[in-house]
Amino acid sequence: MAEFPTVTDVALAAGVSRQTVSNVMNSPEIVRLDTRTRVEAAIESLGYRPHASARRLRTRRSSTIGIRLDPMIDGISGSVLDSFLHALTEQADAKGLRVLLFTATSPEDEIAQFRRLNDGADVDGFVLTSTSAGDPRTKWLLKKKIAFVTFGRPWGSDDLNQPEHLWVDVDGWHGLHSATRAQQEAGAKRIAFIGWPSPSGTGDDRRRGWHDAMLERGDVPEAELARLEVVTADGVSEGTAAMQRLRAAAGRIDAVLCASDSLALGAMIANPERIPVTGYDNTPIAAAIGLSSVDQSVDEVAAGVLELLTGEFEGRIDAAPESTAPRHRLVKPRLVERRFAAIPMDPAGTPTRSPAVPAVDPVPN
């Protein structure tokens, strides 16, 4: 009994009943002030912690959200998910929610996991990332009326209007538009874009941001604009190749915008003149190399995801909230400007800052 006090122990110590202790924890406002403080003192002195599983069994609510941990294909763009995961965990914690991980080898397998976790009352809802058009997972979750929010718009046109489908996304158009603007204001006229092949929901969105900003300014005739654009698969070496194609075919280039930091890093490798390159995702790589990059503001995304998931009931998750609150959030990314400060491209150059000696292991692990 000394090991793990229960509500009953606390009740005994405070001279009240179990339920009053429970009330102090869950709806303090209905307990008279003096009893409340007495109970709180007892809780404190006994070091009581509620037993999560017992509570869940009774309330049929786990206060846990499940998220699939994707196999990391590209560590560069993967780091966005990584920091999103971190932001999500941190903010979930503040709301008394927990984050449970799982993995899956295929969409079908993932659905099986959904079932297992949901039926077992392990989680109350899910956060999905990397959704694709006509995603079978969202269909299934909707059918089963299981709460979920996706990070990423459902690009399939029909899905977009489904009001049950909650989503949070980053406005890629806005990101590229403002990145283009920033270069224009710095004096650049011929701004190139290295993107992904169409159709790609996010890719096309970002491309349009660049395209629209270029048209608005009118520095380059619309017909000419195609020469300033190159599409390729994502990746560092692909970025290098794309940059080389641009240099061969596009004439003068004042700045280059890329659909990802991977591409941007690649582009930098074939960029001896140090034409300004802007990436997307603001990964640690961009910071290390000194690339400007569009930051997805994962904190805001995480906050939006949790808000939607918990609905207006703080800390609770409901599969079918009848609120009329907006069903989605479109987060504005922000441009982080850098000027290659960290990268002495010229081998003969002097280092920009002398190496600091850390007090502890740089990489303790």
Place this chain on the structure above:
Amino acid sequence: MAEFPTVTDVALAAGVSRQTVSNVMNSPEIVRLDTRTRVEAAIESLGYRPHASARRLRTRRSSTIGIRLDPMIDGISGSVLDSFLHALTEQADAKGLRVLLFTATSPEDEIAQFRRLNDGADVDGFVLTSTSAGDPRTKWLLKKKIAFVTFGRPWGSDDLNQPEHLWVDVDGWHGLHSATRAQQEAGAKRIAFIGWPSPSGTGDDRRRGWHDAMLERGDVPEAELARLEVVTADGVSEGTAAMQRLRAAAGRIDAVLCASDSLALGAMIANPERIPVTGYDNTPIAAAIGLSSVDQSVDEVAAGVLELLTGEFEGRIDAAPESTAPRHRLVKPRLVERRFAAIPMDPAGTPTRSPAVPAVDPVPN
């Protein structure tokens, strides 16, 4: 009742009692074959899933391990933890364990989280990463007799002999030793090392691997060896600066080994002659750039962590197993050799492979 069948429903359907159903799930061997199949059929047809919380309440076991998600400082080396996390989740899943995330702002805060998660019966044990010498967290966990395993040796000499402290680590000495050997066999004699300032448990360990291999071969006199070594904080720009210092002071260099991929990437930037550079961690960056790198085999680490944590009782976690099994695992990393295949450093060169057009979004999110 149609919504969520319970053991009782299954029992009714199969014409047996609750407990028999429970036995079929937990110790099938004690149930007669024909009853077992009958119960299994009922489970299948009703779509029964055990209620995790109810089971946990009764068994006082959550089958969940907690792991702190570090704030990602450097996305490059952070990706090791990321893939470790993935491996851990995947293998935990196979053993019927779940992985619960949490965050903390300081060691003290983390200890508070330990307490909360453990007292609330949310988790059975913890996996710690980024441990430091004389870590207060491990002390506290040991005192409270809470199960945990660290990824990383306790470098403090006194801690090393504590048999209660279970750990899994990667043999950095072996990693650097074999990387050095590989370069020597390829004909290199003057092999430089870019490392971290001492004292650093992991850093010194890796350095020794290089140092010992160099001495064994004897291509470079011991006195001369210091000229081939540079220490610096971790980071890309630090790597670039370190490489420049090496080039200025070390004379001829046939190959460069680095204590991390971040340093290696930095070194590559100040490496127009394409001296072979080897990194550490085999991050996606290394793959993208075409750097050789020492792979930490996170899969083996994850397996070791889970084995130690679950002890010999498959799927169970015990704070004080009385087995005499080894208390730790030292995993041998393996060298992944690459030859800059992906990186056309010469801006005028042709791309090494033409960009493939992906069928789906390269980065769907």
Place this chain on the structure above:
DNA sequence: AGAAAACATTTGATCGATCAAATAAAGTCG
């Protein structure tokens, strides 16, 4: 003051599974 309403606290039942002990069935052996 007395009745009604508002507030505060307690009691019994319950969530779904497993444990421990009791019972029933099958197998062994002199």
Place this chain on the structure above:
DNA sequence: CGACTTTATTTGATCGATCAAATGTTTTCT
């Protein structure tokens, strides 16, 4: 064949919390 093991299955109690409803207490109002 009946007493004795061994094996298979069932019953009652329990894990720790919350819900729903009952009881007790205080305040409000006529």
